[in-house]
Amino acid sequence: MIVSPSVEVERKTPFWKKLGRVPWTWRITIGYLTVMLFIPIIAMFLKASTETPARFWAIATSDIALATYNVTFFTAIFAALLNGVFGTLIAWVLVRYDFPFKRLIDATVDLPFALPTSVAGLTLATVYSDNGWIGSLLAPLGIKVSFTRTGVAVAMIFISLPFIVRTVHPVLQEMEHEIEEAAWCLGSSQWQTFWKVILPPLFPTILTGVALGFSRAVGEYGSTVIISSNTPFQDLIAPVLIFQRLEQYDYSGATVIGIVLLSISLILLLAINFLQAWARRYDSR
Amino acid sequence: MTVDKPSFHSSASVSDTAKPLKEQKSWVPIALIGIAIAYLALVQYIPAINVFVQAFSKGFSPFLSNLTQPAFLHAAWLTLLLALIALPVNTVFGLCAAWAIARHKFPGRAIVLSIIDLPFSISPVVAGLMIVLLYGRNGWFGPWLQAHDIKIVFAFPGMVLATAFVSMPFVAREVIPVLEEFGKDQEEAARTLGAKDWQIFLRVTLPSIRWGLLYGLILTNARAMGEFGAISVVSGNIADKTQSLPLFVEDAYKQYETEAAFSAAVILALLAVVTLVLKEILERKTSIKDVE
Numbered sequence: 001m002i003v004s005p006s007v008e009v010e011r012k013t014p015f016w017k018k019l020g021r022v023p024w025t026w027r028i029t030i031g032y033l034t035v036m037l038f039i040p041i042i043a044m045f046l047k048a049s050t051e052t053p054a055r056f057w058a059i060a061t062s063d064i065a066l067a068t069y070n071v072t073f074f075t076a077i078f079a080a081l082l083n084g085v086f087g088t089l090i091a092w093v094l095v096r097y098d099f100p101f102k103r104l105i106d107a108t109v110d111l112p113f114a115l116p117t118s119v120a121g122l123t124l125a126t127v128y129s130d131n132g133w134i135g136s137l138l139a140p141l142g143i144k145v146s147f148t149r150t151g152v153a154v155a156m157i158f159i160s161l162p163f164i165v166r167t168v169h170p171v172l173q174e175m176e177h178e179i180e181e182a183a184w185c186l187g188s189s190q191w192q193t194f195w196k197v198i199l200p201p202l203f204p205t206i207l208t209g210v211a212l213g214f215s216r217a218v219g220e221y222g223s224t225v226i227i228s229s230n231t232p233f234q235d236l237i238a239p240v241l242i243f244q245r246l247e248q249y250d251y252s253g254a255t256v257i258g259i260v261l262l263s264i265s266l267i268l269l270l271a272i273n274f275l276q277a278w279a280r281r282y283d284s285r
Numbered sequence: 286m287t288v289d290k291p292s293f294h295s296s297a298s299v300s301d302t303a304k305p306l307k308e309q310k311s312w313v314p315i316a317l318i319g320i321a322i323a324y325l326a327l328v329q330y331i332p333a334i335n336v337f338v339q340a341f342s343k344g345f346s347p348f349l350s351n352l353t354q355p356a357f358l359h360a361a362w363l364t365l366l367l368a369l370i371a372l373p374v375n376t377v378f379g380l381c382a383a384w385a386i387a388r389h390k391f392p393g394r395a396i397v398l399s400i401i402d403l404p405f406s407i408s409p410v411v412a413g414l415m416i417v418l419l420y421g422r423n424g425w426f427g428p429w430l431q432a433h434d435i436k437i438v439f440a441f442p443g444m445v446l447a448t449a450f451v452s453m454p455f456v457a458r459e460v461i462p463v464l465e466e467f468g469k470d471q472e473e474a475a476r477t478l479g480a481k482d483w484q485i486f487l488r489v490t491l492p493s494i495r496w497g498l499l500y501g502l503i504l505t506n507a508r509a510m511g512e513f514g515a516i517s518v519v520s521g522n523i524a525d526k527t528q529s530l531p532l533f534v535e536d537a538y539k540q541y542e543t544e545a546a547f548s549a550a551v552i553l554a555l556l557a558v559v560t561l562v563l564k565e566i567l568e569r570k571t572s573i574k575d576v577e
Contacts (some may be wrong), residue, residue, distance in 0.1 A: 122547070
């Protein structure tokens with residue numbers, strides 16, 4: 001998938017004469033993408049291929065690596081699914097109801113897009129620490145958030161929430177109110193209307209949002225590295241492990257785990273495209 | 286929409302016909318709004334307010350003295366510089382890519398769009414790793430760079446590359462839909478009237494895409510100034526040398542200089558507030574409500 005455009009370029013430019021006919025906008029686009037994106041990705045795969053498959057597998061599935069995947073993916077899935085529920089609820093509230101400060105609340109949903117991740121990590125770590133505003137309420141219950149895996153989950157929830165809200169919001173806005181009213185007229189309860197009329201066409205959209213949020217949460221580094229204690233087998237996440245490997249000048253170790261993360265990003269990207277195509281089916285009806 | 290109407294009660298529903306049903310269960314909207322706001326408060330509002338409270342907890346003068354520390358000033362300058370370089374570069378790329386994609390129908394268009402979006406899906410740490418693997422001492426270009434005494438990794442150029450990488454797609458993403466909606470007609474009319482390419486761009490295309498472009502620029506800027514992961518990998522995080530503002534925040538926090546960390550965090554949080562305000566204004570102008 002990554003290689004196809006450069007193949008296309010090669011096909012287009014076997015002769016230098018033909019290159020002259022390619023519009024310069026295309027040349028800048030392809031040139032910039034090649035330098036910034038294609039060469040780095042190829043370099044990483046080539047670097048990984050200098051390892052024998054057996055060694056690659058050994059690094060990729062070492063105990064510490066498996067533990068970081070476990071922490072990263074399950075925490076990210078938890079965060080994305082929780083946001084799938086609450087993000088949809090927030091989008092629903094913003095589309096359907098009128099209440100004071102609605103515009104302000106709508107605008108601030110995007111805060112995690114605009115707030116630098118290290119600031120997010122700093123303030124989340126403080127608020128959810130044992131003597132922080134929220135953490136001090138949870139501490140008597142025996143719940144520690146900052147510097148544990150729960151803290152990583154909080155950071156991932158923070159970072160992925162707007163993806164779900166902003167994906168569901170426009171679709172919900174375009175949904176016709178008449179269908180719901182028809183369902184009510186035919187005698188279905190609000191609960192039935194929600195489960196049988198509203199949710200089914202919305203479901204692919206919610207899944208798209210969850211996948212986008214999950215993808216972001218898996219790769220997140222800035223906020224998670226600050227709120228986590230980065231203890232192996234407890235709350236060490238895969239991006240931090242890459243960073244630590246690099247700090248130890250273990251380039252092949254970093255690359256192998258980087259390849260695992262990159263491959264998952266690419267698979268997720270495909271899945272998201274598929275989900276979006278699925279969601280669009282409902283548009284044409 | 287019902288935005289302009291004054292809202293007295295939260296059970297006011299969008300459609301009048303639905304009112305009798307809604308009134309029977311008027312606690313449902315109130316409960317849902319309550320849950321939504323409570324969730325947002327726990328995840329976003331309380332942490333956001335905390336930044337400002339912590340920074341000013343000992344008054345205004347310690348805050349100011351934190352902001353005049355040389356390490357902070359250097360970090361702020363570096364952040365500004367990174368954005369100043371990444372912004373024009375990514376704007377040129379974004380406009381070219383948007384033009385190429387929006388003005389041509391070709392097979393594999395969806396794939397090209399996905400490729401442009403790739404930097405969003407790649408973890409920032411992996412992005413930084415790729416730069417290290419290419420330009421680092423043992424990287425592809427490492428020997429050549431060393432022979433010519435050019436330092437990219439653990440130096441400013443590497444930070445520029447990382448910043449440009451993570452903020453690459455915004456302009457193209459925001460401009461493509463605007464360009465598509467605008468259509469070719471006016472450009473073609475200008476061309477038949479004898480306008481040159483750059484004249485068409487400056488006088489016809491640019492004015493029509495200006496809000497979309499500005500929106501893309503704001504998002505690029507916010508990401509460029511706020512990037513942490515990728516820069517953290519390639520910069521080496523050397524205070525007074527390769528430390529941008531987000532790195533300064535983390536470093537100060539790790540060294541238990543919490544006040545300095547929060548003082549710098551306030552500046553970055555203000556950047557976020559300005560970004561959100563401009564975003565809101567532009568969204569009203571263009572009615573783009575797309576997800577990142």
